[in-house]
Amino acid sequence: MADDPLSITFAALADPTRRAILARLAEGAATVKELSEPFAMSGPAVSKHLRVLERAGLITRGRDAQWRPCTLDATPLREVTEWADGFRRFWDDSYRRLDTYLEHMKEKGT
């Protein structure tokens, strides 16, 4: 996998388990055990997913006795939306209309 930040973020999001974990963390911090519960997979498997999310900067892990609470850090998602927004004119009708309007103005200006 490519190692630039945006690629790492996209790769981390390319898994429904990891997206579900982020959705859960949007409601507040949780322990690894709590995050594992909804999934029919072993602890180490969840642990690996958490490491991927941590490497992408999407979560941070603290320490509280034998628990390792995970917290959401959504700032990489801002980069994701900013990147995708560069293509908004290809699907958003209002942007598309603005686009043709600007094109029209440019033609008149020449």
Next chain:
Amino acid sequence: MADDPLSITFAALADPTRRAILARLAEGAATVKELSEPFAMSGPAVSKHLRVLERAGLITRGRDAQWRPCTLDATPLREVTEWADGFRRFWDDSYRRLDTYLEHMKEKGT
């Protein structure tokens, strides 16, 4: 890799070469040759990237004699922004303020 649409889209975007191809196609359709030029990699490698993008529904491929022009189809990107928008309150200050305001109102209501 997971085979749900959103995962396929995210996985397709998790590569700088493929994102660069999409950026190029935002300026208009292009042949495989034209798309290959900026990259120091073989034709088959680009061909594979295009297949990934096609599978994700991000491009469509036509036919014109011996050329196979690629066209951008950004609609999967709308799903991406819509998903990420669910987390906007974690990074957007104005949303964060609205959030605390609503929380405040809810408390008063109880």
Next chain:
DNA sequence: CAGTTAGATAACCAAGTGGTTAGGTAGACA
């Protein structure tokens, strides 16, 4: 016809992914 160009396919390789089981560590508690 032969030759060239655009592009896809096949076979291969090294590295990564997503899962497993087994075993280890750190803290709470009797």
Next chain:
DNA sequence: TGTCTACCTAACCACTTGGTTATCTAACTG
């Protein structure tokens, strides 16, 4: 002390990914 809980690491597996070279088809061009 011993035991339980929470979590991690290590080793392994099947499969995928991103690249290569070699080979093939399809269409234009002389």
